[in-house]
Amino acid sequence: MAIVVQKYGGTSVASTERILRAARRVAWKRSQGYDVVVVVSAMGDTTDSLIALAEAINGDAHPSPREMDMLMATGEQVSAALMAMALQRLGVPAVSLTGFQAGFFTDDTHRAARILDVKPDRVRKELEAGRVVVVTGFQGIDAAGDLTTLGRGGSDLTAIALAAALDAEACQIYTDVDGIYTADPRIVPNARRLEEISYEELLEMSSSGAQVMQLRSVEFARQYGVEFEVLSSLSPLPDEGGTEEKKTKVVARVNPQFQRVVTGVAVNSKVARITLLEVPDRPGIAAKLFSAFARNKIVIDDIVQSGGPGATQADISLTVAKDDLDVSLDICREVMQEWPGTQLVYDVDVAKVSIVGSGVASNYGVAATMFTALAERGINIEMITGSEISISCLVRASRAAEAVQAIHEKFGLGDGDQPVAIGTRGGEDAKAGQK
Amino acid sequence: MAIVVQKYGGTSVASTERILRAARRVAWKRSQGYDVVVVVSAMGDTTDSLIALAEAINGDAHPSPREMDMLMATGEQVSAALMAMALQRLGVPAVSLTGFQAGFFTDDTHRAARILDVKPDRVRKELEAGRVVVVTGFQGIDAAGDLTTLGRGGSDLTAIALAAALDAEACQIYTDVDGIYTADPRIVPNARRLEEISYEELLEMSSSGAQVMQLRSVEFARQYGVEFEVLSSLSPLPDEGGTEEKKTKVVARVNPQFQRVVTGVAVNSKVARITLLEVPDRPGIAAKLFSAFARNKIVIDDIVQSGGPGATQADISLTVAKDDLDVSLDICREVMQEWPGTQLVYDVDVAKVSIVGSGVASNYGVAATMFTALAERGINIEMITGSEISISCLVRASRAAEAVQAIHEKFGLGDGDQPVAIGTRGGEDAKAGQK
Known part of the structure; x- marks a missing residue:
């Protein structure tokens, strides 16, 4: 049986x-x-x-x-x-x-x-x-x-x-x-x-x-x-x-009958953002930071680094679980001792709003649609990260629920909604109605 | 170690x-x-x-x-x-x-x-x-x-x-x-x-x-x-x-330094007595009763049978745990069907008071001392049973505590008591002061 x-x-x-x-x-x-x-x-x-x-x-x-x-x-x-x-x-x-x-x-x-x-x-x-x-x-x-x-x-x-x-x-x-x-x-x-x-x-x-x-x-x-x-x-x-x-x-x-470009919208309010300002912009800086976190068994949720070609200093922002904030700040202070002039700031009143879907990375306009949804509500995006199947925006914690609602509606994900058609890269997967 | x-x-x-x-x-x-x-x-x-x-x-x-x-x-x-x-x-x-x-x-x-x-x-x-x-x-x-x-x-x-x-x-x-x-x-x-x-x-x-x-x-x-x-x-x-x-x-x-004739006095209030009156006095009666109890996995605590030589009828009394009373009565009724004229009575207001000690059976006067202690307080003995190292008396439940106190005092078992000397059978174990 x-x-x-x-x-x-x-x-x-x-x-x-x-x-x-x-x-x-x-x-x-x-x-x-x-x-x-x-x-x-x-x-x-x-x-x-x-x-x-x-x-x-x-x-x-x-x-x-x-x-x-x-x-x-x-x-x-x-x-x-x-x-x-x-x-x-x-x-x-x-x-x-x-x-x-x-x-x-x-x-x-x-x-x-x-x-x-x-x-x-x-x-x-x-x-x-x-x-x-x-x-x-x-x-x-x-x-x-x-x-x-x-x-x-x-x-x-x-x-x-x-x-x-x-x-x-x-x-x-x-x-x-x-x-x-x-x-x-x-x-x-x-x-x-x-x-x-x-x-x-x-x-x-x-x-x-x-x-x-x-x-x-x-x-x-x-x-x-x-x-x-x-x-x-x-x-x-x-x-x-x-x-x-x-x-x-x-x-x-x-x-295939259940496939959509965007599968769902998630929100994580248990994150905190740490920013290191005016970090020397040279190879090995991010590695140093990551290694220190790894030694302390703290998972870095997301990391972005600003500063373009020719810049001598950069800003590094990272998100960690709120529970890990204190330890994370200690780690940063330790590492920063080698970087005089670098400043440390953090923010716990943030939330990460993400769209998830196997079509996110391969479709034109997905990110644009997400950002537009937020812009229309006047919600500021404070940090953007992405993976093969997701795009995440850091927003004020107080606006997180509204952000989820706006994005969910914009992509037409709900019961009774008309799914929004979004362009797909490539040929075979292309769908009718894409722009 | x-x-x-x-x-x-x-x-x-x-x-x-x-x-x-x-x-x-x-x-x-x-x-x-x-x-x-x-x-x-x-x-x-x-x-x-x-x-x-x-x-x-x-x-x-x-x-x-x-x-x-x-x-x-x-x-x-x-x-x-x-x-x-x-x-x-x-x-x-x-x-x-x-x-x-x-x-x-x-x-x-x-x-x-x-x-x-x-x-x-x-x-x-x-x-x-x-x-x-x-x-x-x-x-x-x-x-x-x-x-x-x-x-x-x-x-x-x-x-x-x-x-x-x-x-x-x-x-x-x-x-x-x-x-x-x-x-x-x-x-x-x-x-x-x-x-x-x-x-x-x-x-x-x-x-x-x-x-x-x-x-x-x-x-x-x-x-x-x-x-x-x-x-x-x-x-x-x-x-x-x-x-x-x-x-x-x-x-x-x-x-040997801790040996006494009577070691302690115990009382069991969780017993009930069942008596079968006018049971035919012939071989195999007790066996029949015991077998029926064994089949039902009920333990008979004590059993005594009255009736001397020449009698045609006997009374059988037995004690069982109070929890087993109902089942025990059913067993008796079943067995009694073969003995017309036999009557069944029971009593739950009883308690068993026992003296225990390795010297109980081998010493003169131990039983007499116990019975005297009870008689002095006017406590009626309703059934007597014994083993190699114990003698038990069934008394009214309401008199049980007093019975224990009387016996304990009579044998001088308590702190500060003078142990009572009691005669011992045989020679080597004989103690000074025995009568």
């Missing part, structure tokens, strides 16, 4: 009622003729409770990562056992397995372990015996036999890795939203759910602020070629409404 | 404060030059919380024992991780191990698994590396790789089994009382803590109502010849008061 892996996140198993509800969804899938493997996260607030216990013990000291893994791994074990019981109560044969029982072998980087191998022999055996297999997300075992956890978003990793190892027909990630939208529906009421999105686009959307999934899980899926679906566990059950489940499929190549 | 196994029960690790306090006690023991292995139970109310979750999922249905074990095993894992962190915070190298990591192999009787083998290779390795090893009590793994739990009192079993496997110098069971007393101090204020007690006496005290430890753990200790100490984790730490720790040692043979 075809195998389906379903993953239920913390909000989907936040209470015993929700677990029972999720179990009905699993039972329904099984009734459709699938072998179902369920991956569960810890119940909503369990993780916080466990962390609070650890903090009460450790005070200001940092607990050993190994012992934190031992502690945190219990969260998923509780929900896995309860999910198996819930299924049994519905008359569905079920068995729960911990990470090591399910064959998750990792390295020994506690709290952020890397999956080295998945040997799901026991999972297969239980499926063959007609059982739904409930696997604890987020965890595995290292070569020494110690429990490890995979870090944030780890349960998604578990589901995707299991789908790959079992050659599953589908991998369904149940969360509290019913898919990926063209923009955050709280900001743009007529934002449209995407039928499909590519790994690259989702990665870009996520790193631009749309926090549906951890980057790591999406990268892992891309690496192993596992296509997956994002669905809501809060939507009506198939046996309640009979309507088809809403979802977004995350795929390697989006089906 | 000599190994000491310390076990901390649910009340001893009920909060993070208590865990930190227990950790100081472990650290102190280690500072005295011992390799310390710590066995922990689940934190005080964790077990109840987990059971409540399971009940919310299962409603009236019985959850699968396998899944209950998966669920319950998380309780000890949490306290083990926290204990390891607490030790590390005190500067003591420590590592926590689950039942399977510590090498506990059991059968597959979920919720009441039997230990088949203990292979503490990892424990030894960690001790050799200079670490305190914290082991989750109560659990192991079966041949299929499934988690199992050892049932009530299971953490004591874990400690005793580890002490045996590691050939430990001492096994210390920390609980909320500082030892075994001659009687329950809440009933008898001047009850005296025993320095030593034999396995057999403790078993008899426990089955007579003194619930310090599960019978199973004591039997296990006797079987493997592991002597252990019962101590209080709530008493002052050695580094606080400097006084020696109070305790009771549970041993194979009590040191």
